[in-house]
Amino acid sequence: MNQLPIATAFCLPAPDIEALNQGRNILVMPRIFMNPGRLFALYPTDIEFNSLPLEQYYRPGFISIAQQSLAELNQNKVKIKVWAKCELCQTLDEPEELETLSKLTVWTAEALHKTLEQRGRIFLAYFRVYRLPQPLEIDPVSNSRFICLPASITVDESQAILDSNQFEHLYRKILNRQPPEHPELEELETAIAQFQTNPLSQEEQLGLNLLKANIHQFLGWKTSKPANLTDDSSLNWINEIAALGNRSKELDEGKSNYQAGTDFENIVKQSLEFLGFTIDYAHKGGAGGLDLFCSQPYPLVGECKAGRKIPNDTAVQLLNLGTLRLNDEKLLKDTTKLIIGPGEPTQQLNKAAKVHGMTIINPETLEKLVxxxxxxxxxVDLIELKNYLQKGQVDDRIDEYIKIVFNRLKLRSHIIQVVKKYLNNAQVSEATVSGIHGSYCANPPQPLSEWQLYEILIELSSPLAGYIGRKKAEDWRNDRFYFLRELTVDQT
Known part of the structure; x- marks a missing residue:
């Protein structure tokens, strides 16, 4: 791959650079005409936005990101993360084009009109943007158009923000002033961003984060992966499941055994609800109470035992409390009975659990599932999971289920990559299942017939998944599929 030297940085408002870095935009508005082929590092500044408040300069869905990128400038060093190549520069002086242009960028129509009014014309530079292997930190300099880097750097084109097809698609759309393909999704994303300024519960915040991240993925914006433990602070509680279960009186920092047990019981309920169970809160825990009862998708009763070991009488306690609280012997017999506690169960407890059809799992296993x-x-398919909630200690069986799920995810991730590479290599935008199947069979993780592959492609192209797009035909063999977004599977 060609090694390219860069000695100059082009100064841009930090939010504009972040929009380029996220693949939301490929345009900048330099004050001078730029010759195609020029290379620059992109230096973030806090220059004024044509005398407009930031909230009027950027579209609503981008404002919080713009504010964050400016806040990061208040440091001793300026961090340069990306470099760019100018592919084209145009002159724009037609006001009627600004409304359409605004919908294809992060700028408001008001900001574009103000820029045109102040400058008399707008230069639009189309930038192909690449990440630097390592961010470059330099001392702040006075606002300028261009600055010399302290030392020349060498870059290559291995870390493009948008791949060739994505860039070409957006480039042609802006060049021809075509409207955005999914304006309703962008409007929904804007509504979510504005709604999140209100006080929200953890569940509401998580749900909105998941929806927003998936919208970004669908639109091709490189803002985040689907919300998960690595990028969503509202999920930090998940890392405490095992710790709360393993807590002993000595490690409770003054908490009583009762409080320790209550904390664990609460996080178990939160965990099961997160997995999709419906918790019946009419069944109170605490002394003399049944710790939990789930009514959907199937009945489940449970006892939570924090501490270093599970008492021998837990099975009898669960059986008695279940009978008293459910008041239906047949219902209890058909109900999944779960004991969650740390360590190995005693021989007596394990035997009692097998006799009465009770499942025992460690808090660590519950944490893995969540x-x-x-x-x-x-x-996590709760109906499928039920087959692994067998008699006795089943942590190994649930680990087996988790491995099966990861293998399914890896297969689907591989198929998505096959679709993407096939389209890139063939220089086409869509493909039939037979074409994709031929490419898949070159290096298959497991054998799949055309029909089996087609079923997975249908799954991946559903509106709730959105990894693959689909154009339906009368005959399934003539359905055409196209790439939308990645599925990254990281089994740790």
Whole structure:
């Protein structure tokens, strides 16, 4: 790959650079005409936005990101993350084009009109943007159009923000002033961003984060992966599941055993609800109470035992409390009975659990399941999981289920990559299942017939998944599929 030297940085408002870095935009508005082929590092500044408040300069869905990028400038060093190549520069002096242009960028129509009014014309430079292997930190300099870097840097084109097809698609759309393809999704994303300024519960915040991240992925914006443990602070509680279960009186920092048990019981309920169970809060826990009862998608009763070991009488306690609270012996017999506690169960407890059809799992196992659901929403199938909630200690069996789920995810990730590479290599925008199948069979993780592959492509192209697009035909063999977004599977 060609090594390219860069000695100059082009100064731009930090939010404009972040829009380029996220793939939301490929345009900048330099004050001078730029010759195609020029290379620059992109230096973020806090220059004024044509005397407009920031809230009027950028479109509503981008304002919080713009504010964050400006806040990051208040440091001793300026961090340069990307470099760019100018592909084209145009002169724009037709006001009637500004409304359409605004919808294809992060700028408001008001900002574009103000720029045209102040400058008399607008230069539009189309930038192909690439990440630097390592961010470059330099001392702040006075606002300028161009600055010399302290030392020349060498870059290559291996880390493009948008791949060739994505860039060409957006480039042609802006060049021809075509309207955005999914304005309703962009309007929804804007509404979410504005709604999130209100006080929200953890569940509401998480749901909106998941929806927003998936909209960004669908639109091709490189803002984040689908919300998961690595990028969503509202999910930090998941990392405490095992710790709260393993807590002993000595490690409770003054908390009583009762409080320790209550904390664990609460986080177990939160965990099961996160997995998709419906908790019946009429069944109170605490002393003499049944710790939890789930009514959907199937009945489940449970006892939570924090501390270093599970008492021998837990099975009898669960059986008695379940009978008293449910008041239906047949219902209890058909109900999944779950004991969650740390460490190995005693021989007596394990035997009693097998006799009465009770499942025992460690808090660590519950934490693994919840992390899986957080990283890949909808991946835990509770009906399928029920087959692994067998008699006795089943942590190994649930680990087996988690491995099966990851293998399914990896297969689907591989198929998405096959579609993407096939389209790139063939220089086409859509493909039939037979074409994709031929490419898949060159290096298959597992054998799949055309029909089996087609079923997975249908799954990946559903509105709730949105990894692959589909144009339906009368005969399934003539359905055409196209790439939308990545599925990154990281099994840790």
């Amino acid at each position: 992390k899986l659901q957080a990283q890949y929403p909808g991946s």
